[in-house]
Amino acid sequence: MSTTLDSKIPDGPVGDKWDNFKANEKLVNPANKRKFKIIVVGTGLAGASAAATLAELGYQVDAFTFHDSPRRAHSIAAQGGINAAKNYRGDGDSVHRLFYDTIKGGDFRSREANVHRLAQVSVNIIDQMVAQGVPFAREYGGMLDNRSFGGAQVSRTFYARGQTGQQLLLGAYQQLARQIGIGGVRLFNRTEFVDVVVVDGRCAGIVVRDLMTGEISSHSAHAVVLATGGYGNAFFLSTNAMACNVTAAWRAHKRGAFFANPCYTQIHPTCIPQSDDFQSKLTLMSESLRNDGRVWVPKVAGDSRAPHLIPEDERDYYLERLYPSFGNLAPRDISSRAAKRAVDAGQGVGPKQNGVYLDFAEAISRLGKATVAERYGNLFDMYERITGENPYDVPMRIYPASHYTMGGLWVDYELMTTIPGLYAAGEANFSDHGANRLGASALMQGLADGYFVLPYTISNYLAGWLNKSVPDTSHPEFSKVEHEARDRYHRFASVGGTRSPDWFHRELGKIIWDYCGMERTEAGLEKALGEIPALYEEFKKDLRVTGGTDGLNQTLEKAGRVEDFFELGMLMCRDALDRKESCGGHFRAEYQTEEGEALRDDENFAHVAAWESTGDPMAPQRHVEELVYEEVHFQTRSYK
Amino acid sequence: MSNTLKNLTLKVWRQSGPQANGAFETHVIDEITDEASFLEMIDILNERLIDEGREAVVFDHDCREGICGTCSLMINGQAHGPERGTATCQLHMRKFSSGDTIVIEPWRASAFPIIRDLMVDRSAFDRIVEAGGYITAATGGAPDANLIPVPKPVADAAMDAAQCIGCGACVAACPNGAANLFTAAKITHLNLLPQGQAERFKRTEDMVETMDAHFGSCTNHGECEAACPKEISIDVIALMNADYRKAKTKNRKQLALK
Ligand SMILES: Cc1cc2nc3c(=O)[nH]c(=O)nc-3n(C[C@H](O)[C@H](O)[C@H](O)COP(=O)(O)OP(=O)(O)OC[C@H]3O[C@@H](n4cnc5c(N)ncnc54)[C@H](O)[C@@H]3O)c2cc1C
Ligand code: SF4
Ligand code: FES
Numbered sequence: 001m002s003t004t005l006d007s008k009i010p011d012g013p014v015g016d017k018w019d020n021f022k023a024n025e026k027l028v029n030p031a032n033k034r035k036f037k038i039i040v041v042g043t044g045l046a047g048a049s050a051a052a053t054l055a056e057l058g059y060q061v062d063a064f065t066f067h068d069s070p071r072r073a074h075s076i077a078a079q080g081g082i083n084a085a086k087n088y089r090g091d092g093d094s095v096h097r098l099f100y101d102t103i104k105g106g107d108f109r110s111r112e113a114n115v116h117r118l119a120q121v122s123v124n125i126i127d128q129m130v131a132q133g134v135p136f137a138r139e140y141g142g143m144l145d146n147r148s149f150g151g152a153q154v155s156r157t158f159y160a161r162g163q164t165g166q167q168l169l170l171g172a173y174q175q176l177a178r179q180i181g182i183g184g185v186r187l188f189n190r191t192e193f194v195d196v197v198v199v200d201g202r203c204a205g206i207v208v209r210d211l212m213t214g215e216i217s218s219h220s221a222h223a224v225v226l227a228t229g230g231y232g233n234a235f236f237l238s239t240n241a242m243a244c245n246v247t248a249a250w251r252a253h254k255r256g257a258f259f260a261n262p263c264y265t266q267i268h269p270t271c272i273p274q275s276d277d278f279q280s281k282l283t284l285m286s287e288s289l290r291n292d293g294r295v296w297v298p299k300v301a302g303d304s305r306a307p308h309l310i311p312e313d314e315r316d317y318y319l320e321r322l323y324p325s326f327g328n329l330a331p332r333d334i335s336s337r338a339a340k341r342a343v344d345a346g347q348g349v350g351p352k353q354n355g356v357y358l359d360f361a362e363a364i365s366r367l368g369k370a371t372v373a374e375r376y377g378n379l380f381d382m383y384e385r386i387t388g389e390n391p392y393d394v395p396m397r398i399y400p401a402s403h404y405t406m407g408g409l410w411v412d413y414e415l416m417t418t419i420p421g422l423y424a425a426g427e428a429n430f431s432d433h434g435a436n437r438l439g440a441s442a443l444m445q446g447l448a449d450g451y452f453v454l455p456y457t458i459s460n461y462l463a464g465w466l467n468k469s470v471p472d473t474s475h476p477e478f479s480k481v482e483h484e485a486r487d488r489y490h491r492f493a494s495v496g497g498t499r500s501p502d503w504f505h506r507e508l509g510k511i512i513w514d515y516c517g518m519e520r521t522e523a524g525l526e527k528a529l530g531e532i533p534a535l536y537e538e539f540k541k542d543l544r545v546t547g548g549t550d551g552l553n554q555t556l557e558k559a560g561r562v563e564d565f566f567e568l569g570m571l572m573c574r575d576a577l578d579r580k581e582s583c584g585g586h587f588r589a590e591y592q593t594e595e596g597e598a599l600r601d602d603e604n605f606a607h608v609a610a611w612e613s614t615g616d617p618m619a620p621q622r623h624v625e626e627l628v629y630e631e632v633h634f635q636t637r638s639y640k
Numbered sequence: 641m642s643n644t645l646k647n648l649t650l651k652v653w654r655q656s657g658p659q660a661n662g663a664f665e666t667h668v669i670d671e672i673t674d675e676a677s678f679l680e681m682i683d684i685l686n687e688r689l690i691d692e693g694r695e696a697v698v699f700d701h702d703c704r705e706g707i708c709g710t711c712s713l714m715i716n717g718q719a720h721g722p723e724r725g726t727a728t729c730q731l732h733m734r735k736f737s738s739g740d741t742i743v744i745e746p747w748r749a750s751a752f753p754i755i756r757d758l759m760v761d762r763s764a765f766d767r768i769v770e771a772g773g774y775i776t777a778a779t780g781g782a783p784d785a786n787l788i789p790v791p792k793p794v795a796d797a798a799m800d801a802a803q804c805i806g807c808g809a810c811v812a813a814c815p816n817g818a819a820n821l822f823t824a825a826k827i828t829h830l831n832l833l834p835q836g837q838a839e840r841f842k843r844t845e846d847m848v849e850t851m852d853a854h855f856g857s858c859t860n861h862g863e864c865e866a867a868c869p870k871e872i873s874i875d876v877i878a879l880m881n882a883d884y885r886k887a888k889t890k891n892r893k894q895l896a897l898k
Pocket of ligand 1: 045047064078080082193227229247426441443
């Protein structure tokens with residue numbers, strides 16, 4: 001059975017929808033805006049830009065983050081760049097082309113109307129960030145520079161050395177800081193969102209835990225925005241920051257928000273391979289390196305000669321061979337799987353034979369060391385610090401790792417979840433990238449949501465609540481949810497078992513990586529759906545959290561996050577099992593072409609799977625939103 | 641190739657709360673590969689503590705890529721440890737040798753009160769940014785980005801300063817606990833750019849005065865530059881000071897005009 005999800009897509013041809021929405025939406029006049037309280041959870045690109053803009057418009061805004069400062073959000077780590085359809089190169093880019101590339105890159109599993117809007121507002125993002133003083137790379141004439149990125153044949157990526165995310169986040173943070181300074185936003189730092197409160201079918205507020213004191217408290221609002229990032233840390237080892245987690249989205253899911261496409265996860269092709277068993281995270285080497293680096297492995301399995309001793313004709317530059325028109329810039333999912341195949345075939349390199357080479361020798365001889373250093377110097381330094389090897393002399397070793405999650409809370413065109421008044425923005429929603437995200441498009445989406453979409457769409461909801469009373473925190477539902485939160489933390493602290501939360505996280509991550517990672521099979525997923533609940537039972541019985549629930553306790557915080565990953569892990573596998581096709585980041589070994597490429601089933605699966613929680617994590621309810629393509633026609637994605 | 645380090649003695653600062661008295665606690669790490677990062681060594685120690693039923697050492701960290709500025713350890717008296725231009729999380733054990741004793745402390749500065757163990761409160765940095773570390777540009781009205789050309793050398797110099805990760809090592813390394821390098825880095829980034837001119841002097845004045853309200857004063861030791869993981873040049877402080885002096889005269893002029 002399935003309820004129909006109303007995606008609230010506006011009328012008109014795809015290119016007019018956003019304008020039509022704006023022309024017809026309900027507005028809140030400036031004097032009335034201050035009557036509304038909006039809570040924004042998360043102060044990454046999406047959250048900081050939303051909070052700052054909503055405060056500028058005159059709403060009362062309370063922002064929450066578990067970090068000590070908004071500037072620490074994981075967005076800070078993005079290296080490569082941000083896309084925008086500016087066509088400053090005159091190389092044939094346009095809103096339509098960015099729209100088309102994103103739909104195609106997403107393997108025809110995203111909502112046309114949302115993607116088109118994203119491409120439209122992309123140009124405003126660059127204007128806005130430059131006005132704020134983001135020091136994007138420039139040409140000698142003073143104009144903005146661009147680079148190319150995987151999955152596109154135009155140069156539309158704006159960048160600030162290898163620190164684009166940092167500079168964009170600092171821009172948004174500074175705009176937020178200004179609002180904090182003048183009293184437009186109240187910031188609650190080191191405060192973790194632990195639950196959402198739903199009263200009469202509408203989001204009435206949130207319950208949070210003060211990480212310094214352990215105190216649990218309630219906050220009511222007219223609307224709540226979750227901009228809490230992605231769940232890539234479900235795999236334990238990923239390129240995400242250590243604290244990234246799914247808790248906010250998952251708690252909302254358990255209270256009624258549908259979770260869409262959890263199996264769409266992105267494995268990034270260029271990360272430093274794992275070097276030991278207690279490794280805490282994997283480090284991304286920006287995809288921009290593939291502009292000049294060439295990927296290869298030895299032709300013969302088990303060839304353990306040093307790279308410079310392997311002659312040209314004994315090397316397999318497999319991306320250039322298999323995908324001549326995109327070569328080393330083939331999209332992420334395709335490059336990742338190609339690397340996995342090489343390593344699985346025994347052609348892996350490095351001490352653990354778990355990587356492939358990314359070689360700059362040719363670039364250095366063509367461009368000179370100085371140019372290569374200017375383009376990638378800080379990345380090369382980072383690589384050397386971590387591995388002890390110098391990439392100017394020895395090729396880098398890379399391997400795919402969990403990086404980004406396309407799935408997330410289901411939202412309609414207005415970014416509202418299935419709980420009225422609860423919105424999701426940035427990586428936390430599922431909205432724009434379908435089954436695979438193109439490089440440099442997450443920063444674009446986070447800022448689009450926060451700066452240019454939510455501020456418009458949220459008034460459409462709030463207008464209906466003008467001068468109506470909404471429940472405050474004295475409503476019994478708040479104390480009930482607070483009570484449940486306290487019980488939950490007491491439960492973790494009192495299990496008294498033998499294993500730390502990290503131990504469980506690591507074990508859980510291995511299961512998800514093995515069976516729901518780069519390649520999935522029915523048998524493997526069934527197996528994972530047996531192993532995860534078993535490990536979860538063990539977690540409940542054998543967890544050990546030292547220290548109490550009052551005051552700062554990082555072990556306790558971790559326990560809550562790991563528990564949510566358990567339930568999410570089950571949903572990821574369930575979703576992967578039910579999606580009997582391959583598309584983008586979801587590769588089911590049973591569904592592939594003779595050349596080993598993803599085989600989509602547009603007849604049966606051109607839809608979003610949106611899951612409803614039933615209380616039993618092993619028996620969620622699947623709903624579908626059919627994807628209707630008016631502008632773009634299905635085609636087999638080819639990067640040959 | 642990886643090597644194994646043996647017999648490391650860690651002296652770790654433990655302090656149960658802001659008001660509590662702290663003390664060093666000694667732990668021995670029998671064996672660890674030099675591929676491990678410094679923070680992975682602390683992870684291992686923490687797993688062991690939990691195993692023994694004790695509370696884990698509290699420390700701040702997140703990205704572990706040297707960019708978020710969360711990690712903040714004083715290692716053998718050096719902010720972020722012995723490797724130049726490297727944040728704690730990017731420090732690897734290959735910089736140490738078997739038999740070493742490693743002293744691990746939190747940032748120590750009066751503006752950064754200790755919260756617990758190795759974690760400190762750096763929100764005074766946010767107060768400085770809130771006072772003026774921005775360009776006022778409300779969402780919506782920005783002109784086309786290429787209407788504001790920025791010469792490449794200017795953009796590069798702004799970027800050099802903008803790289804600051806807000807970690808606070810400069811403050812921790814400074815004998816006076818001054819925040820001049822941090823503050824000047826932000827002021828330089830914004831004051832160099834054409835977009836930053838309108839608020840240039842007000843920004844400088846407000847930020848410097850907020851800095852002075854929280855932090856100690858600079859006496860040109862230069863320890864900050866040596867400790868900075870982003871190798872921000874101390875030149876930015878000269879630029880800030882020059883703009884601060886101008887700000888004072890400019891504002892007087894503005895007042896006189898009224
Ligand atoms: C290493 C790396 C490099 C990348 N490079 C690029 C790139 O070059 N280009 C690109 O487009 N994309 C890139 N990405 C992806 C992109 O950075 C992210 O998708 C994007 O920044 C996410 O932004 P966000 O605002 O949605 O979430 P985040 O920046 O993750 O922010 C989440 C916020 O939510 C808060 N939060 C989370 N849970 C809670 C809770 N329970 N309670 C309170 N607060 C909470 C956090 O404190 C934080 O403030 C990269 C990602 C990685 C990992
Ligand atoms: S100036 Fe350097 S040391 Fe100081 S906060 Fe910034 S990055 Fe850290
Ligand atoms: S943990 Fe982010 S800079 Fe060290």
